[in-house]
Amino acid sequence: MIVFAPIIIPLLFIILSLSVAKASKKVQQTVFLSGNIITIGVAISILTTVLKEGIIVAQAGAWEAPFGITIVADTFSAIMLTLTSITVAVVSLYSLAWRENNLNTPVFYALIFGLQMGMNGAFVAGDLFNMYVWFEVMLLSSFVLISYGSDKKQLKGTLKYVSMNLVSSFFFVAGIALLYGKTGTLNMADLAYRVREMGPELDIFAPSALILMGFAIKSAIFPFFFWLPDSYHTPPLPISALFSGTLTKVGVYSMIRFYALIHVPGDSFFTQMFLFIASTTMISGVLMATSQFEVRRLLSFHIVSQIGYMILGLGLFTKLALTGAIFYIIGHCIVKTNLFLLSGIAYKITGTFDLKKSGGLMKHKPFIAVLFFISAMALVGIPPLSGFFGKFMLLKAGVESQEFIHVASALFVSFLTLFSMVKIWNESYAKPIPEEIINQGFKFGKAPKQLIASSVLLVLITISLTVGSKFIIDTCATAADQLLNVDAYINAVLHI
Amino acid sequence: MNTTLLQLAAKFIRSIMLVASVFILLRGHNAPGGGFIGGLLASAGIVIYTIAFYSLPLLSKTLRTIAPLRIVGLILALGSGILGLIFGESFLHAQWFKLNIPILGTIDLSTPLLFDIGVYLAVIGVMVMVILLLMEDRKWN
Amino acid sequence: MELILAIVVAVLYTVGVYFLLRRSMVRIIFGVLFLGNATNLLIFMSSGLTPDAQPSFLNIGAEASKQGLADxxxxxxxxxxxxxxxxxxxxxxxxxxxxxxxxxxxxxDQLK
Known part of the structure; x- marks a missing residue:
């Protein structure tokens, strides 16, 4: 029954935070934070249960599997649940101290819980249509969050974000409709069973392509990535940080889940395409990032490029590659969120997001410089930080599968990422404040302690990913095993 | 929009639509209908009434009374699911109770009905809120 | 019947995409509405429309015991x-x- 909790608890807290709208700020914030903490607790208990007992399945309303709504949690979904709930909690802590953009309202809290409910639902959904519904819950909350505050620039970004995501939803539903017409079921385990039973004569190429296209737009991979850098830098910073850490990962998660379950065995078209897309995504994202001087835009382009690594794992589709991809998702989610949070702290101190106008942070606040250095190096993948393990496993899997071109492009992109991070370091931390800014009467601002504390939390998690790397890699390997072992999934849901 | 004809009609239309919406809500288990459709009907009735008697005090009064329904509706819908979890095997597991009333006979009560009522209230709350807020002339804060 | 509805779906998709690509912002709503309705019709068609069609949730190779069942x-x-x-x-x-x-x-285009 615990599998329902990641959906019920955020819903409960949506109701709670809307109904304490008249109470004092203290009460509202307590409700907000306690909701986040309870969600983390639930996610961790699901993770431990899954690791101990294997895949957990629950049927809503006790309707049997292919007919009812099935909720499934395997190791991969449990990892994602834990990861996103931790990220959301840290960003929530951060947003309480942000003090701009009017973020401390009950509506904002309800929206965060709505976003979390949507993501959690998508992670544990056992059938495709249910997944679509949770996607929409997530998207509607994110639509409102990304337009939160209604700045002029922001509304323009929102229009792009909304229209692209709606188009992707229509691709997804059209694919679902065709898939239902072909196979007569939408339960993912049942779909996997039927696809394996009927083999290649069951032609599900068009529906799969449509559904994967929907996911591809949502996870911003080549050639559908242009909406992400145009919209992710516009909302208030805590919201950008939350989106860049979690939302695209939901797209990648569903892509991996869908492909792992519902591909015709022995068909290499999609894996070849994934590999090609992975390289182009990585390269185009990182190349476009090099010319950016707005720190949030630069980081947004890097999201695109790093999505490519995760897709690379999907394209190679071996145990090692999937392990690497999952580990990379974990590390990237934490680190990318932290880089956004740190750019917010830098904004509080220097008053600008423009790299050319900022500087002097290393002298003024060496502690923040250290935090940034660790996160940036973890993103690039300098050993022994978290990005290294993910990239190393992916590259090793690539060499084993003899996909040398893609390995080479991944390495090349790593260097360019290093270049970008060094650029932020030079411009914002190492160089002194430009003369003309000082002449305009520049003064260093103050960053509240709570902001720095939440960033420190994420750095600690990054370091603990290194310290506990054996356990984490083992967990990721279990997840990859379960993804590749489709029969166990089918058996857990359908008992055949 | 303060025409007498519309105002006269709106009073009737509102009451007829509210009664019809409850009827449609209750027949929803086996026949076409249910919480969503009933809620749409009811909110259409309320909105027509507000349009006919358009004035800012009426608008804000309607908003104040109707908008909290969305929270009540959510609570009922979630509660019906949790009742299934407490009494039954699973979340949203349907529970049936028989209620004996001397003259009317037995009435079947169930958690799906509770869920539908929750949806009904939530739809009324959201629909009326959305339409009235979009209708309002003054700027939003 | 299927052919007619397929053409209708195609037309609805075309109109929806055309509206989405216009510069006017109000057209975006029309586009979304058309795309939504086209997709709904597609879902409706996917289970088969003719009276003797089999519901698609049957097991592989099975046949419905009674004709005229809808999905x-x-x-x-x-x-x-x-x-x-x-x-x-x-x-x-x-x-x-x-x-x-x-x-x-x-x-x-004027939004800068």
């Missing part, structure tokens, strides 16, 4: 999709109104 699932899916697109359209209306209020523009 109840697509209708439930369509209802869900309608509810979702209702919410999205409500949000889009608010967004466009707000954008118009802030920028005074209805033309996407």
């Amino acid at each position: 109840p699932l697509p209708q439930a899916l369509i209802l869900t999709a309608i509810v979702i697109s209702f919410g999205i359209v409500a949000f889009l209306l608010t967004l466009l109104r707000k954008t118009h209020e802030v920028t005074g523009e209805n033309d996407l």
